[in-house]
Amino acid sequence: MLAVRDLRVTFPRTGGDFAAVDGVGFDVAPGEFFVVIGESGSGKSMTGSAIMGLTPPSARVAGSIRLHGRELAGLPDVAMRPIRGREIGLVHQDPLSAMNPARPVGAQIAEALHIHRLADRQEAARRAVALLARVHVPDASRVAQAYPHEISGGMRQRAMIAMALACQPGLLIADEPTTALDVTIKAQVLALLAELRQEMGLAVLLITHDMGVVAELADRILVMYAGRVAEIGSAESVLRAPRHPYTRALMQSAAISELPFKQLLPAIAGTPPGHATRPSGCAFHPRCPRAEADCAVVVPPLQPLPAGALACHHPLARAAVPA
Amino acid sequence: MSGSALAIRRARRLPPMPPAIVVIAWLAIAVLLLFALVPDWLAPHSPIALDILHRLQPPGLAHPFGTDEAGRDIFSRVIYGTRYSLGLAIVIVFSAALFGVAYGAISGMAGRRLDNLMMRVVDVFFGFPVLVLALAVAAALGRGLSSVALALGVIWWPGFARLVRGEVQRIRERPHVEAARALGVRGVALMRRHIIPFVVQEVNVRVTTDIGYALVAITALSFLGLGAQSPTPEWGLLIRDSRSYFGDAWWYLVFPGLMVMLTTAAFSITGDWLARDRHLGRGG
Numbered sequence: 152m153l154a155v156r157d158l159r160v161t162f163p164r165t166g167g168d169f170a171a172v173d174g175v176g177f178d179v180a181p182g183e184f185f186v187v188i189g190e191s192g193s194g195k196s197m198t199g200s201a202i203m204g205l206t207p208p209s210a211r212v213a214g215s216i217r218l219h220g221r222e223l224a225g226l227p228d229v230a231m232r233p234i235r236g237r238e239i240g241l242v243h244q245d246p247l248s249a250m251n252p253a254r255p256v257g258a259q260i261a262e263a264l265h266i267h268r269l270a271d272r273q274e275a276a277r278r279a280v281a282l283l284a285r286v287h288v289p290d291a292s293r294v295a296q297a298y299p300h301e302i303s304g305g306m307r308q309r310a311m312i313a314m315a316l317a318c319q320p321g322l323l324i325a326d327e328p329t330t331a332l333d334v335t336i337k338a339q340v341l342a343l344l345a346e347l348r349q350e351m352g353l354a355v356l357l358i359t360h361d362m363g364v365v366a367e368l369a370d371r372i373l374v375m376y377a378g379r380v381a382e383i384g385s386a387e388s389v390l391r392a393p394r395h396p397y398t399r400a401l402m403q404s405a406a407i408s409e410l411p412f413k414q415l416l417p418a419i420a421g422t423p424p425g426h427a428t429r430p431s432g433c434a435f436h437p438r439c440p441r442a443e444a445d446c447a448v449v450v451p452p453l454q455p456l457p458a459g460a461l462a463c464h465h466p467l468a469r470a471a472v473p474a
Numbered sequence: 475m476s477g478s479a480l481a482i483r484r485a486r487r488l489p490p491m492p493p494a495i496v497v498i499a500w501l502a503i504a505v506l507l508l509f510a511l512v513p514d515w516l517a518p519h520s521p522i523a524l525d526i527l528h529r530l531q532p533p534g535l536a537h538p539f540g541t542d543e544a545g546r547d548i549f550s551r552v553i554y555g556t557r558y559s560l561g562l563a564i565v566i567v568f569s570a571a572l573f574g575v576a577y578g579a580i581s582g583m584a585g586r587r588l589d590n591l592m593m594r595v596v597d598v599f600f601g602f603p604v605l606v607l608a609l610a611v612a613a614a615l616g617r618g619l620s621s622v623a624l625a626l627g628v629i630w631w632p633g634f635a636r637l638v639r640g641e642v643q644r645i646r647e648r649p650h651v652e653a654a655r656a657l658g659v660r661g662v663a664l665m666r667r668h669i670i671p672f673v674v675q676e677v678n679v680r681v682t683t684d685i686g687y688a689l690v691a692i693t694a695l696s697f698l699g700l701g702a703q704s705p706t707p708e709w710g711l712l713i714r715d716s717r718s719y720f721g722d723a724w725w726y727l728v729f730p731g732l733m734v735m736l737t738t739a740a741f742s743i744t745g746d747w748l749a750r751d752r753h754l755g756r757g758g
Contacts, residue, residue, distance in 0.1 A: 205656060
């Protein structure tokens with residue numbers, strides 16, 4: 152349903168444009184749980200913003216974003232309006248700042264219905280309560296009357312999801328939806344996303360930096376590094392047999408492998424490239440244990456694999472199963 | 475933070491009591507509003523009734539603020555004058571705020587080019603000297619309070635436009651505005667529900683303090699003879715008329731002058747208090 156091709160989001164700067172997203176492409180099938188993973192600055196959130204048409208005013212978006220075959224890239228704001236909320240829902244990282252602090256939670260959910268003329272005021276208010284109940288908010292009619300600061304973080308994120316789902320979009324983009332939550336709540340919210348996707352046939356595009364989050368839920372995984380695709384493939388193949396050294400490093404730094412207690416989790420050496428400089432060749436080469444001379448010079452092309460694609464000059468062997 | 479469903483925290487505490495001086499300012503404003511609304515209930519005498527036998531009487535029981543050169547009761551004239559001086563100040567500032575907020579909101583949401591154009595227009599109005607404009611309007615339309623209102627209204631709105639434009643540009647970057655846009659909210663609805671409510675408090679502060687400044691401007695223009703004409707009991711005009719008798723009748727000058735000063739102070743104090751507390755309403 153969603154087909155992204157050669158997406159580039161660039162910011163004009165003196166001395167050459169900066170590409171926050173640099174030639175990213177992927178497909179999301181209906182009902183699929185698709186995960187985009189990467190460190191801060193990898194361009195994963197900017198990819199989400201580009202799909203919603205909500206990039207900052209100075210950004211230039213190139214490439215193609217097709218939803219059900221319809222081109223979204225380059226659509227003016229007015230034309231994006233019926234798509235935002237109606238066809239693509241967005242769940243934000245921090246529901247407290249993403250909600251209007253001066254309006255009750257229920258009114259904000261109802262607004263989505265009202266804006267897209269799916270319900271009159273009374274009906275919208277009634278459905279807002281039903282939606283809150285749908286995302287397992289207990290005492291939904293009371294929570295609907297509450298202001299965002301009056302409910303707990305977990306409830307807020309559930310309300311945010313209810314808001315994004317109000318108009319029954321086919322695709323839900325969740326941009327780090329669990330970052331602001333503590334561990335137990337995080338698991339509940341992810342379970343909710345999985346449940347909704349199962350029961351509503353919703354496609355979910357989850358943007359995260361946390362490998363631990365994706366292991367159980369993802370159908371397919373896109374690993375991004377410095378604005379480019381490092382590796383893309385089915386969750387099974389990416390998690391069981393990562394081919395890109397960066398993917399493996401990400402996995403090793405997350406606590407999903409059954410490491411014995413007290414063993415320190417290995418960190419990835421160095422820091423991800425910032426906005427100032429991007430390394431030449433493969434952007435990961437300064438931090439890569441397998442880097443050789445050619446990595447610093449030639450950008451590795453994205454090569455198709457049986458179950459995905461990979462951009463690496465010296466990939467890990469297919470059989471390699473870490474930990 | 476508990477994940478409990480019933481973690482609705484009803485933390486609506488009563489705001490702390492404002493300091494005594496603010497309460498006094500509020501009382502003063504309440505009395506002034508009464509003066510403006512129902513002067514005939516409060517004034518002991520008619521503001522225009524002549525009584526030549528008792529001209530230029532010092533303050534006493536019959537005339538708390540004394541009488542003027544025609545024997546009119548200054549206390550009553552001051553009470554009736556509230557409607558002209560303060561009433562007009564309120565009208566000017568409110569109309570300026572209404573127009574300025576709409577103008578600033580449009581400019582704040584507009585693209586760079588339109589915004590630039592609209593702000594240059596504001597600059598032109600900002601740069602215009604009040605006195606010259608007031609003279610021009612008085613020359614064109616004749617002297618009177620309506621000329622004063624027109625001149626001050628034209629001068630006053632750009633301040634609101636600039637304030638609101640800046641605030642709108644600041645608030646439209648907030649995550650909740652982007653979240654609302656992600657839901658498909660645009661245009662007027664976005665403005666009205668997700669941006670303006672967060673600008674209102676700044677505007678309230680500005681309106682309150684500006685009423686005091688507008689009052690001073692009105693009385694100043696009347697004092698210069700451009701505003702109210704006799705026998706309107708406008709405060710600035712009272713001060714103007716008192717000049718010839720200053721040596722013999724201090725009360726004629728002092729009481730209207732005190733009213734201008736106290737009114738401005740009351741609004742200024744209230745405005746400062748609003749400004750100090752405005753962060754309270756800015757939910758987390």
